[in-house]
Amino acid sequence: MSTQRQSEWLSQTRRGLLEIAVLALIERESTYGYEIVTQLSARPALAAGEGTIYPLLRRLRRDGHLETAWRESEAGPPRQYYALSAAGRAHLETLRREWQSIVESVNAALNPDESS
């Protein structure tokens, strides 16, 4: 696989995984954009920055997976909080199941001795 193909593959994989990471983060507690960006950009493997997280949040909202509400903050500007909708919870459950099944299958392929 050429370096360019590798980089494309990584970028596509990360894009898909970022959706799970964002939904899982919001599932734990409703939170706001800046906090989501700060938490996820601390995980270099996801390579997620503002430029990918905000568009993703917008799409998840359009798809009906997220609900939003503006709240005043004690210091600083008002914050738009994101929470999972019922559809969002169901979507995350599906993604979680799929992801676990993929991980198991890929691990079995990578380490055939351990899985036998």
Next chain:
Amino acid sequence: MTKHDNPVIGRYLDEFEQQILAVDPAERAEMVREIENHIAEATHADTELSVVLEKLGPAARLADAYRAELALNSASPRRSWARTLGFLALLATTSLPSFFVVSILGILGPGFMLIGVVAMVAGPLNLILPGVVEISAPWPSPLAELSVLWLGVALVIFGTIVSGVLWLYVRFMRGVFQRVLSTVRPAHA
């Protein structure tokens, strides 16, 4: 246009907004506000503005990321208008009932609105400059002019309703077309 106390932030948000004109105005305003809020949060947390903007990336690239994520095809409202007109043409030529609905409502709606506006101007104009417009009504001035004015208002309202019906019809048919096309178009990987 985005108003902001800081001209650097104002310019960035303006440029971003100009790139996402294809999004409807209410959602566009929300998108600009979420970026504006991110900048406010980050600078409030003592991050240099230049660093915040650098991390966000150029406004055009940020808009590209939104477009890619939301599957928007165009940044220009003119192109979006062109798409709507193209869809109207497709609608009118692909089915006989749609041809009549689009042609008749498309002429009647704007037509009534235009005549209404002319009547709304002609009535009061004849009061200011008598004799400029010939009004033949069974009642005397200024009742005749006022009746023309009210007729104009009624025509504009009627024209707006007709245009609204056309818009609803187009929206409904677009939904039908999208549902039909999604069954024949291969899904994106």
